[in-house]
Amino acid sequence: MAQFELLARCPTTRARVSRLTLAHGTTMLPTFMPVATQAAIKGLTPQQVESLGVTLILNNTYHLNLRPGTKVLSEAGGAHKFQGWNKNLLTDSGGFQLVSLSKFTTITEEGALFESPFTGEPTMLTPEESISIQHAIGGDIIMQLDDVVPSLSPDHARVEEAMERSVRWLDRCITRHNASGKQDRQNLFAIVQGGLDLELRDRCLTQMLERKDQVAGFAIGGLSGGEEKDVFWRIISRCTEKLPEDRPRYSMGIGFAEDLLVCVALGIDMADCVFPTRTARFGVALTPHGPVNLRLAKYANDFGPIDPECPCPTCAEGTSRAMLHGTMTKETTAATAVTIHNITYQARLMGDARNAILNGTFPNYLKTFFATYFGDVGYPEWCVNALRSVGVDLLEGGEVKVVSGSGAKWE
C-alpha cells in the first residue's frame, strides 16, 4: 500500500507538503500530473518527460481500453512497460470519458451502458470491470468508477442519486480490488461526489470516510464543469476541511495556475488537467506573467526565450519566441517545444509551492505569484475570497483592482 508522510504544514493556510511513495518511486506533493491520454504525452518520449522532473503522470483508462486494449497491455507487462515510463502512473476509471465522449451512455445501478465505438453494440462498464481494466493497465493509483453528473445539472434528485450510487460503486470497487491481490502495488482512490451542494458533499464525505481504511486517497470529482469559481472553491474547501490528514487529496481536472495555487492553499495535494499540454498545441506558453500566445505577430521578431528563468530544455537551449512563432502550427516540433515548457512551468509552480510551504513562506509566495501574474489586469475576486478564508489577504497593503467572474488570464 502507498506510503504517505506529511513533511510540513503551512502555519497560515491549509497547504501541506508530503511524500507519496508508490511502487514506481516517490512523488513529492503537492504536484501537478500531466495527462498522457494515449500512453504518450503529446510528442514527448518518457525520457523527455522524466527529465522535466515529473514523477507522476496520468493515463486515460477509456482510451487505453479501446487502444491498444488490455490484451496488448497485459502482453507488454502493463502500461509502464508498454510506454517505457518507469515512474508513477495514475489511471482514471474511464467513467468520465464515457459520459463526455459517448452520446448514448446511460447509467444504471449495474454500471454505465454505452455504445461500443468498435461495434456499435451496447456495452457495460461496471465498477468491477473498470477496476479489472485498471489492474491490467497497472497504474500505481487507480480510481473508483463514479457516477458523474455535469456540475451544472439542475436536477437535484439526479445529483443526489449519483452521489449515493458513487458510494455504492466504491464498495464494489473495494471488493473487486481487495479480491485481486494487487493492493500491494496498486492503490485505490475514492471520489467524493455531490455536485455543488454542500449538504450532499457532506453526506458523501461521511460515508466515504467510513471506508477510509480501504482506500489510499480521496479525489474530489464533479467539478470543473463550468460552475462559478466562487462555488468551486467553497466545495473544495468543504471537502478538504473534512478529509483525513493522512490521505492524499486529489482535485480532478484543475490546471490553471491560480486554480492550482488556491487549491493547494485549501489543502489539495494533487491535480491533473490537459490544459497545459492542449494549450501548448495552440501555441500558448505559460509564464509567471500569464499565458503568452506565440502565434501573435508581436513575437515574430522576439529573439528571447519564452521565459529566461525557465530551466526547461526549450528555454535552456535558447529556442526563441521568434522561432516558435515561425513554426507553430506548421511543424510538430514547435508544439512539442511548448509542451515541454508548459509541463515544466506547472512542475515549477508546484515545486516552488513546496519550497515555500517548507520554508514557512507560502502566504508570501501566493502574494508574489498573484502580483506578478495578475498585477496588470486585476485579481480574480474568487481567488481573493478563497485565500481570505484561509488567512491570506491578497489585497493587504496594496492598491489592486479586483475583477469578478473567473478572471482567468488569456492572450
Next chain:
Amino acid sequence: MSLSFSVGKSSRFGPRTGTVSLLRTGTSISINTPALMVATSRGVVPHLGRDQYKRTSALRWISVPFESFLENSPPIPTLQPGSNPLHTFLGFNPSQNLVVMTLRDPADPSETPANGNDYVSASTARGMKKITPAQWRNHVHACVPDIVVALPDIPWTSPPFSQKRITKSIERTATWLANLLAPAPHPLNILVHMAGGISEPARRAFTDSLTETLYGKEAEAVHPHKCLDDGVVGYVFDLVPLRKAMESSPDDARDNQEETVALLKASLLSARPNKLRVVNSPASPHEILRLIRDVGVDVFDAKWAQDAAQIGIALDFVFPVPSEAAKGKQRDLGHNLYRTDYAHDFSSFADSLQDCSCGACAPLAPQTVISHSAIDAHVPATSAPAPYTRAYVHHLLQTHEMSAHSLLIMHNLAVLDTFFANVRGVLERGEDLNAHVDRFATEYDETLRVMDEGRSMWKDVDFARGKGRLARERAAAED
C-alpha cells in the same frame, strides 16, 4: 571559417572516401564521406526536438532550405543577433553541426512561375516570392551558414524545356554564382548547382563555363579567383528536376537510372575531381550505392529516410548484406508499423541491426533531471530504459501521437548513418564494392512497396479520422 575537402582516391569517376573539415574559431568539425545530410523544413528537422538533436549522432550535416523564411521581409533569421546567427536561431550546435543554406527545398516537385533574368521564384506559406542574387547574397552574409548553395536557375515550369531555356539556365546560374563570388569581408564556402537539365552537351557546357579562365571585368568581379570553379568547394545535383524532365521526355526506352549516372558524369567530365559532390533526393539506398559506385558522389541528403519515418516506416536493412543472408524472397527495407501485424510485436525496430544505438533502440535515461524543490530527489533507474517496441509505435501511429515520428526519425537516421559508415568501411578495406552492391540489390526491394503502403495507411489515419474509424480498424485487424 574555412572548409576543406580531402579525397583519398581521386579518380574522376568511381567510389571514393574523403573527409570534409570545417575550421571555425575555437572548433573544428570533421565529417567522413560518403556521408548523409539531414533535410529540414522551416529550419527544423521534422519531429525532432532540440534536446534530441544533441543525442542524434547522425545529425552532423544539415541542409536548410531558406525559402520558407522569405514570407517575412526581412527574413527573421537575418535579424538574429550574435555570432553564428543561423545556428543560433535554429538551435544547431556550431561545434557539431555543419549547416548548408540553400534557397529552394530540393525535394519540392511543384511547379512555380518562371524565373527571370535577375530573380528566382521561391515558394512560401504566403505565396510565391521573387528573390534576386543581390538579396540572396545579403541574406547569406547576415545568416553566416557554413556552406551556401549559389542561386541556381532551375526551370520549375512544366517540362520539356527548349534549348533556349536550357541555355538561359546555364548562363544565369554562372552569372549568379559570380555575383556570390564577388569580394566580401567574409569569404563564403560555396556549392554550385550543376545546370544543364537532362542534356549532356548542356551540362558539359555549364562545367566549361565554370572552368574557363576569366579576363578583364569578369575576372575583376571574382578576384582573386581565376575562374568561377576556383571559388567553389563543390557541386550539387538535384535529382527531382532531373527525374521530372526525364519522365516528360517522349523516349520510353530510356533507363532513368543509367541516364542519371550519365548526366552526372557529363557535368563532372571536365570538372576538378577533388571537389565535393552532393546529391539531393536519392530515392533509395540502391540509388545511393549506384551513384557512389559509378559516379563517386560524396554526400546525399536523407530525405527519403526521413519521409519514411513520417509515414510510419522503421528502416531495417544492412550493408553489406551478410553472405549467408542472400537467399529467398526479396526483403523490404523496413517495417510499415501502421500494419496491425505489429500490434503484438514487442521487438525493437530492426532485426538486421541488433545493436542500433539510436534514441529509440537504445534510449538513455535522462542525464539531468530538473529538481523543482529542495526535497525533490531524483533516483536514477538501476537499469537502462528498454528499447521502444514496434507494438508501442504501432499504437502511437494509430492514435495519431507524434512521438511515433520522433522515435522513427532517430532510428531511420541512425540506420542510414550506419549504412554510410559501412560503405566507407568496404571502400577503406578495398573490398569489391560491385559485388556488395549487387548482393544488396538482390536482397532488398528497390521499388519501395513498403513505402507506398505506409503512405496510404498514413493518409487513412491522418485524414479519415472520425466516426466508424475504430470499426474499420477492427475489421482490418480481423482480416
